Amino acid sequence: MTYIAKPRLHHPELPKNALGFTRRDYEGRVSTLCAGCGHDSISASIVQACFELDLQPHRLAKLSGIGCSSKTPDYFLSHSHGFNTVHGRMPSVLTGANLANRDLIYLGVSGDGDSASIGLGQFAHSIRRGVNMAYIVENNGVYGLTKGQFSATSDKGSKSKKGVVNTDSAIDMVMLALQLGATYVARSFSGDKAQLVPLIKGAIAHRGPAFIDCISPCIAFNNHAGSTKSFDYVREHNEAVNRLDYITGRAPIHAAYEPGETIEVTQHDGSVLKLRKVAADYDPRDRIAAMAFLQERDAAGEIVTGLLHVDPDSHDLHDHLGTVSAPLNRLPDDALVPGSAALEKINGALR
Amino acid sequence: MEPTNTEAPEYFHKVVDCQWACPAHTPVPEYIRLIAAGRYSDAYMVNWKSNVFPGILGRTCDRPCEPACRRGRVEEEPVAICRLKRVAADNKDDITARLPKAPERKNGFRVACVGAGPASLAVARDLAPLGYHVTVFDGDPKGGGMIRTQIPRFRLPEEVIDEEVGYITGLGLDMKYGQRIESLKALLAEPYDAIFVGSGAPRGRDLDVPGREEARANIHIGIDWLSNVSFGHIEKIGKRVIVLGGGNTAMDCCRTSRRLGGEDVKVIVRSGYDEMKASPWEKEDAQHEGIPILNFLAPKAFTYEGTNGSTRLTGVVFQKMGWTTDDKGKRRLLPTGEPDQHFECDDVLVAIGQENAFPWIERDVGLEFDEWDMPKVDPVTLQSTNPKVFFGGDAAFGPKNIIWAVAHGHDAAISIDRFCRGQDVGLRPPPNVLQSSQKMGIHEWSYDNDISNDERHRVPLLEKDKALSSIKFEVELGFDKGLGYAETQRCLNCDVQTVFSTPACIECDACVDICPMDCITFTANGEESDLRTRLKAPAENETQDLYVSGTLPTGRVMVKDEDVCLHCGLCAERCPTGAWDMQKFLLDMTHAGEKACGR
Numbered sequence: 001m002t003y004i005a006k007p008r009l010h011h012p013e014l015p016k017n018a019l020g021f022t023r024r025d026y027e028g029r030v031s032t033l034c035a036g037c038g039h040d041s042i043s044a045s046i047v048q049a050c051f052e053l054d055l056q057p058h059r060l061a062k063l064s065g066i067g068c069s070s071k072t073p074d075y076f077l078s079h080s081h082g083f084n085t086v087h088g089r090m091p092s093v094l095t096g097a098n099l100a101n102r103d104l105i106y107l108g109v110s111g112d113g114d115s116a117s118i119g120l121g122q123f124a125h126s127i128r129r130g131v132n133m134a135y136i137v138e139n140n141g142v143y144g145l146t147k148g149q150f151s152a153t154s155d156k157g158s159k160s161k162k163g164v165v166n167t168d169s170a171i172d173m174v175m176l177a178l179q180l181g182a183t184y185v186a187r188s189f190s191g192d193k194a195q196l197v198p199l200i201k202g203a204i205a206h207r208g209p210a211f212i213d214c215i216s217p218c219i220a221f222n223n224h225a226g227s228t229k230s231f232d233y234v235r236e237h238n239e240a241v242n243r244l245d246y247i248t249g250r251a252p253i254h255a256a257y258e259p260g261e262t263i264e265v266t267q268h269d270g271s272v273l274k275l276r277k278v279a280a281d282y283d284p285r286d287r288i289a290a291m292a293f294l295q296e297r298d299a300a301g302e303i304v305t306g307l308l309h310v311d312p313d314s315h316d317l318h319d320h321l322g323t324v325s326a327p328l329n330r331l332p333d334d335a336l337v338p339g340s341a342a343l344e345k346i347n348g349a350l351r
Numbered sequence: 352m353e354p355t356n357t358e359a360p361e362y363f364h365k366v367v368d369c370q371w372a373c374p375a376h377t378p379v380p381e382y383i384r385l386i387a388a389g390r391y392s393d394a395y396m397v398n399w400k401s402n403v404f405p406g407i408l409g410r411t412c413d414r415p416c417e418p419a420c421r422r423g424r425v426e427e428e429p430v431a432i433c434r435l436k437r438v439a440a441d442n443k444d445d446i447t448a449r450l451p452k453a454p455e456r457k458n459g460f461r462v463a464c465v466g467a468g469p470a471s472l473a474v475a476r477d478l479a480p481l482g483y484h485v486t487v488f489d490g491d492p493k494g495g496g497m498i499r500t501q502i503p504r505f506r507l508p509e510e511v512i513d514e515e516v517g518y519i520t521g522l523g524l525d526m527k528y529g530q531r532i533e534s535l536k537a538l539l540a541e542p543y544d545a546i547f548v549g550s551g552a553p554r555g556r557d558l559d560v561p562g563r564e565e566a567r568a569n570i571h572i573g574i575d576w577l578s579n580v581s582f583g584h585i586e587k588i589g590k591r592v593i594v595l596g597g598g599n600t601a602m603d604c605c606r607t608s609r610r611l612g613g614e615d616v617k618v619i620v621r622s623g624y625d626e627m628k629a630s631p632w633e634k635e636d637a638q639h640e641g642i643p644i645l646n647f648l649a650p651k652a653f654t655y656e657g658t659n660g661s662t663r664l665t666g667v668v669f670q671k672m673g674w675t676t677d678d679k680g681k682r683r684l685l686p687t688g689e690p691d692q693h694f695e696c697d698d699v700l701v702a703i704g705q706e707n708a709f710p711w712i713e714r715d716v717g718l719e720f721d722e723w724d725m726p727k728v729d730p731v732t733l734q735s736t737n738p739k740v741f742f743g744g745d746a747a748f749g750p751k752n753i754i755w756a757v758a759h760g761h762d763a764a765i766s767i768d769r770f771c772r773g774q775d776v777g778l779r780p781p782p783n784v785l786q787s788s789q790k791m792g793i794h795e796w797s798y799d800n801d802i803s804n805d806e807r808h809r810v811p812l813l814e815k816d817k818a819l820s821s822i823k824f825e826v827e828l829g830f831d832k833g834l835g836y837a838e839t840q841r842c843l844n845c846d847v848q849t850v851f852s853t854p855a856c857i858e859c860d861a862c863v864d865i866c867p868m869d870c871i872t873f874t875a876n877g878e879e880s881d882l883r884t885r886l887k888a889p890a891e892n893e894t895q896d897l898y899v900s901g902t903l904p905t906g907r908v909m910v911k912d913e914d915v916c917l918h919c920g921l922c923a924e925r926c927p928t929g930a931w932d933m934q935k936f937l938l939d940m941t942h943a944g945e946k947a948c949g950r
């Protein structure tokens with residue numbers, strides 16, 4: 001663990017965003033994770049994404065479960081709201097928070113153990129209910145915090161550091177998310193910030209359940225030969241289907257591409273997702289085709305990354321439930337607690 | 352770009368900005384750490400070896416290190432390097448036992464030094480311990496040159512000069528005070544194996560405008576006047592004083608006047624405030640003592656009253672000046688045409704520059720002079736065209752400062768030593784370099800890598816009224832131990848280098864993510880000019896190098912911009928494979944007679 005504080009000094013030319021903040025203003029405390037952990041790069045990407053989005057830190061709530069990955073919210077956005085829940089329960093706490101205060105931006109940070117093992121049910125229901133959130137799984141194929149047991153996302157046939165072969169089938173969280181109705185689904189790699197940062201920005205801006213499966217090598221327990229989540233393995237097998245430019249409604253679009261080379265998706269808030277195609281026929285708007293493509297490439301041993309699915313016409317839990325448009329903490333007391341007469345009336349209607 | 356060759360000592364030396372900028376290449380961060388550890392005597396000796404006059408320089412150095420200091424680029428102000436030197440000098444124990452001694456048996460070579468200023472004394476300090484018989488001539492009654500004659504006592508107490516000059520004269524030199532050398536030819540005829548000319552730049556420039564002759568009794572040449580003050584020949588000046596000139600001599604003249612009875616003292620300068628030659632801190636100090644600085648006024652005439660033999664200065668007439676741009680687009684300082692201005696005064700001090708003068712060097716002794724009537728001197732060896740005669744300090748290339756005089760002294764001593772031994776003077780000894788990892792445990796380093804957020808600490812001053820009451824009271828009180836410690840913590844330890852190992856790196860990005868200054872980038876290689884634009888933060892300071900690795904497995908290279916690195920070691924702490932290491936790079940200049948390896 002690093003004991004010294006990260007110096008407050010920063011590069012004199014460090015750019016400021018529309019709020020006058022530098023990227024450094026979005027940082028958290030110095031990481032206590034193992035040196036070289038992929039999770040730290042994801043934290044750095046979240047910092048970068050929030051900076052680029054001109055996000056007001058107090059407008060964001062970061063929620064996590066238990067695990068090395070779930071510890072990371074301490075290492076970014078020190079001025080945001082945070083909730084470190086029990087193991088696997090982040091999705092439910094996030095759902096509750098979102099119901100109570102729909103005005104905040106919700107960032108769920110979890111691990112493969114936290115979300116695919118103990119928390120699988122919670123994960124599934126938060127997605128299928130359409131909770132408006134950006135949900136990132138920092139996927140290293142092991143329970144890092146408890147010293148490297150295989151997790152449920154570990155590929156069948158991959159080897160542990162001690163040489164034990166995993167005989168269980170892997171859960172593919174991207175396929176699950178697609179199946180369960182996530183309207184923004186991406187996979188990325190902690191070692192590719194150029195790809196990851198725009199994906200996080202798009203996910204934060206998306207209305208509805210946005211899910212990112214981010215492969216993130218565990219430097220201590222899963223970065224050896226025989227692992228399918230190591231830096232070397234992921235670099236060798238990474239096949240990006242597209243490259244995303246996230247463009248906010250205000251910013252001018254400068255990058256020019258050949259017609260037919262890009263797909264543009266305008267999200268509900270006016271932001272534009274501009275996708276440069278890498279795989280010629282891949283259209284992420286087509287969920288069924290995406291699932292078929294992914295199954296096929298997965299069988300061929302490729303790790304497909306990029307923005308895999310996006311539904312421009314997405315909705316969220318509040319739309320489904322028809323909830324009140326103001327967050328509960330802004331309702332006056334008499335609206336929030338209408339009194340026993342109102343209760344009588346409701347009960348009467350149900351008799 | 353090719354992978355950086357960190358084996359060449361220049362590479363890491365350049366990263367230690369202060370040491371690189373110091374003419375004598377004092378290992379600054381090394382002595383700052385010693386001060387932080389309370390090891391004042393050790394810190395003093397590190398300085399003494401490099402710059403010979405730590406107590407003097409700790410009060411008066413022109414400090415080229417400070418504008419170079421990295422701290423000034425990452426925050427507002429540089430480390431108070433110069434005043435920390437004084438902390439070492441003020442708090443050291445008796446160090447006389449640690450000084451070198453002249454050997455009983457001399458080596459048989461005899462060297463004559465002309466002048467007992469810092470340049471000559473540095474030569475003597477390097478040569479005497481090697482067994483040279485060194486004779487030093489000076490027309491003045493005491494040693495130190497302009498350190499003693501020019502720098503006023505309120506900036507530099509005489510005890511400090513006596514002490515540090517004494518350390519050198521104590522090496523068994525043959526001091527010939529009160530003996531001006533009137534002929535180089537005669538000196539060459541004496542049995543000396545080499546001669547070092549450290550006679551300074553002794554002539555103050557005069558101002559030849561109407562009234563100069565008539566009012567001469569109250570018009571003084573600044574440096575002559577200052578040396579008369581230093582030797583106690585002058586103790587008073589008129590109530591209203593005008594100092595002409597904008598350099599450091601002018602600042603010393605005006606501040607000295609304030610202490611010798613001058614109540615209305617003004618500095619009047621031809622150019623603008625920013626173009627003045629005086630160091631910013633000298634200008635501030637003068638203004639702090641209630642001395643106004645008036646700019647854009649060129650002296651045109653001295654006014655006086657009375658006739659024939661009983662004339663008295665009454666003031667100075669000035670022409671108004673201003674910047675204009677001529678047809679060629681060049682900025683020029685020209686009269687504005689506004690009406691002249693007259694300032695009344697009782698005395699004028701002329702401090703408009705200094706010149707070299709060598710009336711005592713005959714032009715037929717094989718020593719060539721150039722078109723500006725300066726001796727032709729090799730900038731590296733300091734040898735003149737007469738191979739036996741070497742120059743240094745202000746005498747070599749015109750007026751500079753003490754630390755340059757010392758640096759010249761070291762270089763000339765090397766040359767003289769090689770010359771006497773019949774070796775090639777052009778072959779210079781390489782510096783001594785020691786490089787060692789600072790890692791002690793996974794997160795433990797043998798240097799303090801926590802970065803202090805303190806801003807530069809101010810040196811406490813003597814209360815103004817008291818300071819102005821006598822020329823003998825030192826104005827600056829110096830940092831006490833506590834303040835000195837706090838200031839040491841601002842040093843970034845730039846000599847603790849970030850050293851990269853290409854084969855060890857697994858390209859995990861941990862160093863990139865942690866670096867507080869965005870120094871590190873992994874990217875495709877390219878030409879330097881192109882790379883500089885593609886880094887995590889654009890590398891616009893081209894005086895600072897890029898550190899480039901060999902090609903990594905992904906085909907990229909690691910590029911580190913040295914510019915604003917804090918040397919915090921976080922990259923090395925967060926690197927899982929030890930591809931980054933923090934290594935102390937200690938460079939010591941090799942002085943005359945020292946072996947280039949081992950210390």
Ligand SMILES: Cc1cc2nc3c(=O)[nH]c(=O)nc-3n(C[C@H](O)[C@H](O)[C@H](O)COP(=O)(O)OP(=O)(O)OC[C@H]3O[C@@H](n4cnc5c(N)ncnc54)[C@H](O)[C@@H]3O)c2cc1C
Binds near residue numbers: 468488530550
């Ligand atoms: C007013 C003033 C203030 C200054 N303040 C500072 C300062 O704060 N910091 C700083 O770094 N520098 C300062 N300087 C500059 C600094 O003093 C000189 O650069 C430095 O002393 C030069 O050293 P030197 O050894 O070359 O010559 P000098 O110090 O000039 O010494 C030359 C010596 O040679 C003697 N000499 C000359 N000719 C002969 C001869 N023919 N025979 C025998 N002896 C001879 C002279 O008497 C003199 O003692 C200041 C200069 C002035 C004028």
Ligand SMILES: Cc1ncc(C[n+]2csc(CCOP(=O)(O)OP(=O)(O)O)c2C)c(N)n1
Binds near residue numbers: 111118140143
């Ligand atoms: C209810 C409960 N069961 C088990 C644990 C032990 N435990 C702590 S972290 C962890 C797995 C974390 O794995 P993952 O979410 O992948 O995080 P990583 O450390 O790999 O980032 C487990 C099983 C626990 N803390 N709580």
Ligand code: SF4
Binds near residue numbers: 367370845
């Ligand atoms: S921070 Fe310290 S080591 Fe670095 S340049 Fe300044 S004084 Fe020298």
Ligand code: SF4
Binds near residue numbers: 865
């Ligand atoms: S020492 Fe390393 S982490 Fe610290 S500023 Fe320099 S490059 Fe960055």
Ligand code: SF4
Binds near residue numbers: 860930
């Ligand atoms: S932390 Fe070490 S291994 Fe990782 S990229 Fe930096 S130098 Fe390479």
Ligand SMILES: [Mg+2]
Binds near residue numbers: 069113144151
């Ligand atoms: Mg895990």
